[in-house]
Amino acid sequence: xxxxxxxxxxxxxxxxxxxxxxxxNAASTQRPRAVIDAMSECYEQYYSNVHRGIHxxxxxxxDAYEKARHTTTDFINASSTREVIFTAGTTAxxxxxxxxxGDANVGPGDCVLLTIAEHHANIVPWHQLxxxxxxxxxxxxxxxxxxxxxxxxxxxxxxxxxxxFAFTAASNxxxxxxxxxxxxxxxxxxxxxxxxxxxxxxxxRVIDVQSLDVDFLVxxxxxxxxxTGIGVLYGKEALLNAMPAFLGGGGxxxxxxxxxxxxxxxxxxxxxxxxxxxxxxxxxxxxxYLSDVGLDAIQAYEHxxxxxxxxxxxxxxxxxxxxxxxxxxxxxxxxxxxxxHAHDVSQWLDTRGIAVRAGHHCTMPLHHSxxxxxxxxxxxxxxxxxxxxxxxxxxxxxxxxxxxPSGRRRRRVAN
Amino acid sequence: xxxSEQDIYEEHVLDHYEDPYHRGALEAATHAxxxxxxxxxxxxxxxxxxxxxxxxxxxxxxxxxxxxxxxSASMLMEKIEGKTVEDLKQFSAxxxxxxxxxKLTPNRQKCCLLSWRVLQAALHSPxxxxxxxxxxxxxxxxxxxxxxxxxx
Numbered sequence: 001x002x003x004x005x006x007x008x009x010x011x012x013x014x015x016x017x018x019x020x021x022x023x024x025n026a027a028s029t030q031r032p033r034a035v036i037d038a039m040s041e042c043y044e045q046y047y048s049n050v051h052r053g054i055h056x057x058x059x060x061x062x063d064a065y066e067k068a069r070h071t072t073t074d075f076i077n078a079s080s081t082r083e084v085i086f087t088a089g090t091t092a093x094x095x096x097x098x099x100x101x102g103d104a105n106v107g108p109g110d111c112v113l114l115t116i117a118e119h120h121a122n123i124v125p126w127h128q129l130x131x132x133x134x135x136x137x138x139x140x141x142x143x144x145x146x147x148x149x150x151x152x153x154x155x156x157x158x159x160x161x162x163x164x165f166a167f168t169a170a171s172n173x174x175x176x177x178x179x180x181x182x183x184x185x186x187x188x189x190x191x192x193x194x195x196x197x198x199x200x201x202x203x204x205r206v207i208d209v210q211s212l213d214v215d216f217l218v219x220x221x222x223x224x225x226x227x228t229g230i231g232v233l234y235g236k237e238a239l240l241n242a243m244p245a246f247l248g249g250g251g252x253x254x255x256x257x258x259x260x261x262x263x264x265x266x267x268x269x270x271x272x273x274x275x276x277x278x279x280x281x282x283x284x285x286x287x288x289y290l291s292d293v294g295l296d297a298i299q300a301y302e303h304x305x306x307x308x309x310x311x312x313x314x315x316x317x318x319x320x321x322x323x324x325x326x327x328x329x330x331x332x333x334x335x336x337x338x339x340x341h342a343h344d345v346s347q348w349l350d351t352r353g354i355a356v357r358a359g360h361h362c363t364m365p366l367h368h369s370x371x372x373x374x375x376x377x378x379x380x381x382x383x384x385x386x387x388x389x390x391x392x393x394x395x396x397x398x399x400x401x402x403x404x405p406s407g408r409r410r411r412r413v414a415n
Numbered sequence: 416x417x418x419s420e421q422d423i424y425e426e427h428v429l430d431h432y433e434d435p436y437h438r439g440a441l442e443a444a445t446h447a448x449x450x451x452x453x454x455x456x457x458x459x460x461x462x463x464x465x466x467x468x469x470x471x472x473x474x475x476x477x478x479x480x481x482x483x484x485x486x487s488a489s490m491l492m493e494k495i496e497g498k499t500v501e502d503l504k505q506f507s508a509x510x511x512x513x514x515x516x517x518k519l520t521p522n523r524q525k526c527c528l529l530s531w532r533v534l535q536a537a538l539h540s541p542x543x544x545x546x547x548x549x550x551x552x553x554x555x556x557x558x559x560x561x562x563x564x565x566x567x
Contacts, residue, residue: 341481343455343526347423359455373456402424403482410434411427413493 001301003293003383006032010383018353021388026172026200026332026379027357028222031286035225038285042278050277051251051268065277068284069267072232075287076217077208082237082266086280089231090199091121093218094166096233096270097195098125100243101216105193106163108134113162113192115140115148115178116369117171120362122197126166138162139365146174146324153183157190165192169201173363173377174323175306175332177201180212188213193239199223203290203381204330205299209234221279226286230279233270240266247272298382302331305380305389309333312393318400322375331380334361337396340403342374348402349376352395354388422517428486435489441475448537452529457484459530461492461537469500474534481526487515488530500538506531 004010007030014020022030042064048057050065066081073084087093102125106112112126116139126137138160140148157165165187170177180201184194195216198207202219209217216239221230235243245252245263249272254262263269290298307326310333313319318338323329337345346358357377360367367373378392441462449460457480464473474492478485494514495503511531512524519527 341455341457343481343483343523344424347523364453403429405433408426408430408433410430410436410489 001293001297001382003032004385006034006289007383008033008036014350014353014355016351016353018351021352021354021384021391023378023380023384023388023392024355024357025203025381025384026223026361026377028228029203029225029381030383031225031227031282032289034289035227035282035285039227039278039282042281047278049274061277064281065275068280071284071287072280075291076202076232076234077210078234079210080237083209083234083240085233085235085240085267085270086275087218087231087233087270088229088276089222090197090218090220091231093231093233094121094195094197095125096246097216097218097235098129100246101193101239102126102129102164103132104242104244106133106135110135111160111162112137112164112166113140113156113160114138114165115167115171116142117174117176117363117366118166118168119172119197119199120364121199122166122168122195123365126164135163140167142174142369145328146176146322147328148178150179150182150186154186157186157192161190162187162192164195166195166197168197168199169207170198170204170330170332171323171363171366172200172332173334173361173366173375175329175334175379176324177328177330180214184212184214200330200332204295204302206295215239221283221286224283224286225289226283227276227279230276230283232283237266240270245269245272249273251275293382299330301382302380302384305384305386306331306333308386309378309380309389309392312389313396316393316397316400319396322370322372332377333379334375334377335396336372336375337399337403339405340399342376344403345376345396345399348399349392349395352391352398354378354392354395356392423519423523424482425517427516428482431486431489432482435476435485436493437473437475438477438489439475440477441473443473444475444542446537446540447542448533448540450529450533450536452480452484452525455481455526457481457526457529459484459488459533461488461530461533463534463537465500471495471498471500471503476530476533478530480529483515483519483523483526484529487511487527488533490514491530491534495534503534503538 009030012020046060048061050062069081069084073081078084130137169180187194193215196214198217198219203224215236217234219232222228252264252269252272254264310326320336322334342358359374443464444462445465446463451458459478462475466472474495476488476492515527
């Protein structure tokens with residue numbers, strides 16, 4: 001699989017002069033030339049605000065913006081464009097659900113169930129909902145193998161009877177892929193509404209919201225080779241219709257009077273203000289690009305890279321993998337090295353041109369539950385190579401040698 | 416050898432990391448403070464013994480974290496013994512970065528400046544009879560700024 005030439009940035013070097021091996025794709029992916037060009041083309045040839053002007057440019061921009069919604073709808077197999085809301089990103093999408101569906105449906109004593117592996121974006125909005133409503137937020141624990149048994153999910157659903165079960169499709173730290181369809185079915189059987197944070201899934205495998213039967217599903221543009229500043233909130237039409245509007249302003253109203261307003265129909269109801277027009281056009285281009293490459297091929301290829309890196313890193317003395325074995329995860333390999341802080345690992349890898357993430361990856365509760373404060377994370381995408389995975393493994397070996405205790409002595413100064 | 420490799424992890428820095436100056440607790444501390452950077456988990460505790468003239472007789476540190484945070488704390492402890500409180504209040508962040516030596520990017524400067532901030536707070540935190548410091552300077556216990564850890 002060789003699509004590297006489609007991505008201009010992959011040809012550059014890191015500050016050290018070494019060729020860039022970009023292994024920070026779980027934080028954000030890079031953009032192919034097609035996306036960059038599509039966005040430039042809009043700005044240069046037909047950009048205008050949408051849904052407003054009666055003139056040539058506005059007609060063209062509106063047409064492209066709504067076509068982008070069609071493309072996105074098809075990509076996740078939503079049943080209607082009314083179910084696809086463009087937001088500022090995954091975070092904005094989850095906040096929208098917590099603020100509207102949450103405020104309307106959750107009360108004191110109610111439970112929102114999450115997993116301990118959630119990204120902060122799928123924790124803090126629920127903590128905020130708890131502050132507003134007096135509900136409580138509960139977390140599913142991990143097994144020793146970094147997965148969660150179905151029996152544990154079932155026990156929590158039975159005991160806690162959550163109003164909302166919000167979980168990540170794939171942990172951005174562990175890489176663990178959770179069974180969306182099974183958990184959704186169980187949750188529905190126990191009366192819970194389901195939100196899936198698919199930020200780490202939509203870029204890597206086929207996600208069909210109808211066959212999964214999820215109630216809400218969210219993802220970000222910048223993690224699917226698209227632009228920053230745009231994300232998607234999918235919701236079942238009946239749920240979205242029943243929810244009060246969130247942000248108020250232009251575009252989301254049917255009419256406004258001095259005494260009130262009437263919300264617009266879906267999807268405009270949740271798109272107040274000038275939307276991310278060019279970003280939507282870029283996102284749609286990215287989704288078409290990924291469809292051309294083929295999500296099944298992407299998934300299979302990334303799995304090869306993950307198996308290689310995961311297996312090799314596990315063989316290095318003093319390296320501990322934070323996550324399940326490769327058969328239970330996507331292309332994410334997180335690790336800690338005995339006696340070496342993640343920042344120092346990342347800094348050293350950068351001298352070899354390798355970009356990884358260092359820190360808590362916006363999963364502080366998960367790190368706390370594992371008894372660590374920080375880890376290093378390599379995350380692959382289809383434009384990475386086996387050679388880059390090898391360079392990662394070699395550089396981690398170097399880290400072990402570089403920072404191993406060597407009996408060195410500080411020069412004594414006369415006080 | 417790349418610039419960042421040579422600059423940041425030079426021998427002098429690794430020497431302080433592996434063989435630090437005054438790492439440990441000081442029973443007779445008159446002033447003490449501890450702070451962390453919750454985003455990366457670096458933590459530094461500083462114990463000071465000030466004499467009647469306001470001079471640092473002894474300075475000790477303990478903590479956990481990256482090479483930069485721990486080595487810079489060692490360098491700082493080595494530097495400040497014999498200095499007066501007034502000297503240390505004048506000791507600026509830029510001087511701390513100069514003391515460390517290798518040029519750091521803004522993200523790593525935070526690691527280097529952790530011990531400097533803890534020291535500045537410790538000067539205002541006399542130890543009570545029960546051995547606990549007063550922590551007058553809650554405002555600078557935690558500090559923000561750019562971080563490696565934000566963004567998904």
